[in-house]
Amino acid sequence: MKTSVCFLVLLACAASLPAAAPDNFAATRGILSGPLDAPGLVEVRLDAPLFALTRPGFPDLRLFDDAGTERPRLIEPLYTTESRTTRHSLSARATDLRELPGNRIEARFTIDPDAPPPAGLDIRTPLKDFIRTVRISGSDDGQTWHPLVPEAEIFDYTRYMDVRRTEIPLPSNAFRHFSIEIGNASEERAQPLIRLVRQDGRDASRAFDLLQTPFRIDGISFWHETTRQAKDQPVLRDWPQCGIEVSQDTKAKTTEIRVQTRHTPVTRLVLETPARNFQRTAEVQAEVSAAGSTVWRTIGAGTFTRIDLPGCTRDEVAIDIPETRAPRLRLLLRNADNPPIVVDNLLLRGPVYRLLWLADPGTAYRLAAGHAKLPAPAYDLFAIRTALTKGLAPALWELAPADPATDLPKSFSLGEFLSRPLVFGSALALAAIVLLLLLANALKKAP
Structure with missing residues (x-):
């Protein structure tokens, strides 16, 4: 009876051994660490020997530190990145609109002190067949003005071709007040419209009539831009x-x-x-x-x-x-x-796949790969993903050279062997049979 009890205790202890211990994997690989002054994001690139050992989805590729503690890691494809610019509307308040001599219009706008600097503006108008010259100035206090765009053009040729431009980009600035003056284009700058009118079979005077037509504005809107690094193509x-x-x-x-x-x-x-x-x-x-x-x-x-x-x-x-x-x-x-x-x-x-983690200075790390039954881990990866989203570039470390026999089990592990469901179930059934036989034998000897 004591023999059977000891056997069952042995099985229980073996089954409780951690399946994710480094010795329970087919192979381990060292990582050649680089200089690190503070905890930071680090990556290594996976190579062919690691793919040969691991299952799809990498449930059996784990990271351990020199104390044998499993560390959270993220595995993802490596992508090239590109800068992507996004345009956002910027709130602006109209403070003045007036007519000036020479068929000109001036509009003044103010944006909030805490708003980001504008990158451009759009002059909204329902008019077709026009060309106008625009001058834009900026001011810190609304009194002293500084030229921002000495001369730009807005135009519409949609009667003759699909060409229209009413947006004007602004140079980098920190002004909070803006003056937009819209006037007639010079005869030289109006030549494209004059040529289109003549090609349409009309007299050139029609173009000059269009140049003198009062300009109507539905509104002027400002925008600012943000730029971020985004994934482009897989490497x-x-x-x-x-x-x-x-x-x-x-x-x-x-x-x-x-x-x-x-x-x-x-x-x-x-x-x-x-x-x-x-x-x-x-x-x-x-x-x-x-x-x-x-x-x-x-x-x-x-x-x-x-x-x-x-x-x-x-x-x-x-x-x-x-x-x-x-x-x-x-x-x-x-x-x-x-x-x-x-x-x-x-x-x-x-x-190309990379494995990322948050490394500590002075700590050695190694990978363990190859396990037939290990389920996928559930790690807290919020800090790693946040660092990547913020554009933090990880330090690139290297894998130690692979063992030529890395695809073979490096040692026999009693814990892993006994923790396999088939082996453990068979051993448990055998132990139960032995226990029943011993119990039957003890009952026969009882008075």
Whole structure:
């Protein structure tokens, strides 16, 4: 009886071992840390050996510090960034509107002291077929004025072509008061409108009548701009392949190309061939596990084309597919009744992934990868995401070199072995049988 009790206690202790301990993973990788004066955002780029070890979604890629404590991490594709400018309306109050000699209009506006500086203004008018000269001045107190835009033009030629401009950008300034003076354009500046009137079969005097027409303003609106860095395109790289096989199926009239991808993320296949002047439709398939066996599942299709003739060249030898992490990919080229083309290689391209975390100075870190049953972690990533949203650039650290045998289990772990559901269930059933046998034996010996 004591033996069975001890066995059950052993099983319970083994099952309670933490499944996310570094020793329970197939392999670990050190991280070559860089200088860090204060806690900060850090990243490393994932490489092919890590993809070969981990499952889709990276539930079994964990980060540990030198004390063996698991640390929250974020894994995401790396993107190029671009500056994106957004325009926002700016509240302005009209303080004066008056007519000036020479068919001119002056409007004055004030914006709030706490408002951001305006980047431009729009003169709203319902008029068509016009051209006017605009002068804009700025002031700190509404008394002393400084030229901002000495001379700009607003115009409308929509009767003759789809051309209209009523917006005027402003140079950088901190003024709170603005004077906008709108007047007739000079004869020289009115020449584009005069030419359009003449092309329309009208007399040039019609253009001068348009220039003298009183100008109507529905309103003047100001705007300011904000600029932020936004994701643009994913960064792609060539991923190494671990073997290529090319075969011909004469019955199906296809060329079959199989490549070992070892779970690297692939979004593009590039065919390398010396062949010229051909076009082949193609189908891309990924090796997947289903019902205890492996099958080929179609994930994409496309056409390879190369034309090399005088005055006519095309070189389209790439097919894009949805991002795929599979052990192998297969490309089927449909030859029909044409001779097979020579295949030198099939390049694999896909996104670069990075792992980010908040690192502490003087702390060493390592990655643990490869675990068949570990569920996805639930980390608090708010601080990391906030830092990225604010445009904080992470420090780039490097991974230590991979062990050549990194895809093999580095050691046997009793805790991981016994914590597997099948093993633990079988052992528990065996323990129950032993306990029942011992209990039956004890009952037989009882008086």
